[in-house]
Amino acid sequence: MTTRTEPSPAKLTRKGEQTRQRIVSAAAQLMFDNGVAGTTMEDVKAAAQASSSQLYHYFADKQALVLAVIAYQNETVVGGQEPMLARLDSIEGLRTWCDFLVQHQRTLECRGGCPIGSLGGELAETDAKARVAVSGAFLRWESGIRGGLRAMHERGELTADPEDLALTILAALQGGLLLTQIHRDVHPLEVTLSAMIDHVVAHTVRA
Amino acid sequence: MTTRTEPSPAKLTRKGEQTRQRIVSAAAQLMFDNGVAGTTMEDVKAAAQASSSQLYHYFADKQALVLAVIAYQNETVVGGQEPMLARLDSIEGLRTWCDFLVQHQRTLECRGGCPIGSLGGELAETDAKARVAVSGAFLRWESGIRGGLRAMHERGELTADPEDLALTILAALQGGLLLTQIHRDVHPLEVTLSAMIDHVVAHTVRA
DNA sequence: CTAAAAATGGAATGTCCAATCCAAAACTGG
DNA sequence: CCAGTTTTGGATTGGACATTCCATTTTTAG
Numbered sequence: 001m002t003t004r005t006e007p008s009p010a011k012l013t014r015k016g017e018q019t020r021q022r023i024v025s026a027a028a029q030l031m032f033d034n035g036v037a038g039t040t041m042e043d044v045k046a047a048a049q050a051s052s053s054q055l056y057h058y059f060a061d062k063q064a065l066v067l068a069v070i071a072y073q074n075e076t077v078v079g080g081q082e083p084m085l086a087r088l089d090s091i092e093g094l095r096t097w098c099d100f101l102v103q104h105q106r107t108l109e110c111r112g113g114c115p116i117g118s119l120g121g122e123l124a125e126t127d128a129k130a131r132v133a134v135s136g137a138f139l140r141w142e143s144g145i146r147g148g149l150r151a152m153h154e155r156g157e158l159t160a161d162p163e164d165l166a167l168t169i170l171a172a173l174q175g176g177l178l179l180t181q182i183h184r185d186v187h188p189l190e191v192t193l194s195a196m197i198d199h200v201v202a203h204t205v206r207a
Numbered sequence: 208m209t210t211r212t213e214p215s216p217a218k219l220t221r222k223g224e225q226t227r228q229r230i231v232s233a234a235a236q237l238m239f240d241n242g243v244a245g246t247t248m249e250d251v252k253a254a255a256q257a258s259s260s261q262l263y264h265y266f267a268d269k270q271a272l273v274l275a276v277i278a279y280q281n282e283t284v285v286g287g288q289e290p291m292l293a294r295l296d297s298i299e300g301l302r303t304w305c306d307f308l309v310q311h312q313r314t315l316e317c318r319g320g321c322p323i324g325s326l327g328g329e330l331a332e333t334d335a336k337a338r339v340a341v342s343g344a345f346l347r348w349e350s351g352i353r354g355g356l357r358a359m360h361e362r363g364e365l366t367a368d369p370e371d372l373a374l375t376i377l378a379a380l381q382g383g384l385l386l387t388q389i390h391r392d393v394h395p396l397e398v399t400l401s402a403m404i405d406h407v408v409a410h411t412v413r414a
Numbered sequence: 415c416t417a418a419a420a421a422t423g424g425a426a427t428g429t430c431c432a433a434t435c436c437a438a439a440a441c442t443g444g
Numbered sequence: 445c446c447a448g449t450t451t452t453g454g455a456t457t458g459g460a461c462a463t464t465c466c467a468t469t470t471t472t473a474g
Binding site: 033034035036037038111112113117118120121122124125126131134135138164165167168170171172173174175176178179181182183184187188189191192194195198199202 | 240243245320325327328329338341345372374375377379380381382383385386389390391394395396398399401405406
Binding site for chain 1: 419420421422423424425
């Protein structure tokens with residue numbers, strides 16, 4: 001017998017799937033722009049061009065929608081970066097990734113911070129499920145970073161512990177993003193990531 | 208003529224000052240525990256043993272109370288750390304500070320994250336005044352860290368730029384705190400701060 | 415083609431909560 | 445001690461917002 005832990009709404013038509021997606025991505029955008037508390041179900045309804053029935057047909061309540069948004073950002077943000085993370089097995093790849101992150105913040109005018117970190121910070125103390133979901137997203141992200149570093153390590157180019165290094169880089173990124181968001185200035189992110197590159201280089205032996 | 212930018216409630220009796228303080232510190236604790244959105248004025252009323260009249264006598268609205276809480280945490284958290292930050296002019300002092308931060312998180316069972324960073328993350332996109340206030344608190348914090356590093360630099364013990372280093376350390380601390388909060392595990396903070404110490408040491412010439 | 419299941423429309427409900435108001439009490443300065 | 449100011453009590457209000465409900469339309473599967 002299979003234990004049904006998830007109250008998944010059974011079947012989902014193609015159309016249903018589309019509507020659900022429309023709701024989730026609209027909610028994700030709104031929550032990125034205005035925070036979870038700053039986003040009402042009415043806002044989501046309007047942005048997704050949906051009705052109350054639709055919202056509550058696909059999601060039991062707002063919390064369920066929030067969980068779906070976290071999963072969505074996990075896929076979008078972390079998943080979307082994985083190709084680039086796969087090239088983190090060289091200083092060159094690391095530089096490319098950092099440049100991308102800084103450039104992305106410039107594009108956003110330093111608004112919103114990290115889509116995942118922001119959700120985590122806002123929900124950690126009020127929604128245990130959300131906290132765990134964000135935790136999972138961070139683990140996946142960390143794992144992506146670790147992959148390349150591990151390769152460098154196994155090739156003997158990196159002397160430091162790839163595990164610790166990956167965790168440090170993710171933390172520095174999160175902190176840099178937060179300061180950049182608060183100050184509305186990319187400088188903190190630039191300096192912090194630059195220091196991380198420096199830090200990795202310091203533990204690298206010449207090619 | 209003096210421009211009155213602040214709608215400060217003019218005179219404040221000793222008793223009034225006490226009541227105000229009681230409200231702010233109760234609100235600060237609640238907002239640390241449950242977030243701003245998760246804290247209602249009723250909660251504050253109950254915790255501070257105050258009435259509606261009192262809340263709205265001392266604060267125009269919830270946003271004004273939030274600003275007061277940010278100022279309070281600025282004093283409490285950053286101000287409270289300044290004695291320790293003053294000793295950041297040696298690796299020894301840096302280690303002591305980091306140990307304190309980690310130990311503090313252990314005491315809190317990794318709950319709440321950074322009292323200032325959390326407020327910033329939650330409010331940055333919805334309350335411009337709050338964002339600026341948090342920005343100020345971070346600048347003060349950064350300045351505190353920078354002081355000691357600058358001393359080391361001027362003594363010729365530190366080769367790296369104290370400005371950039373201070374910013375990096377603050378970012379790493381914030382990121383480490385966030386990950387520690389989300390994962391409910393001090394490990395991320397420990398590893399990250401440890402890497403920062405390592406990073407500073409790498410730019411230090413022997414005594 | 416038809417019955418069951420899924421998707422949708424849209425009004426309605428009830429709760430929560432920030433903010434207001436009218437007095438009354440306590441305190442301050444002269 | 446007295447007039448003015450500050451502080452407090454506590455009921456009330458008005459709106460925002462999550463959620464529910466019932467009817468209707470659309471889609472799926474056999």
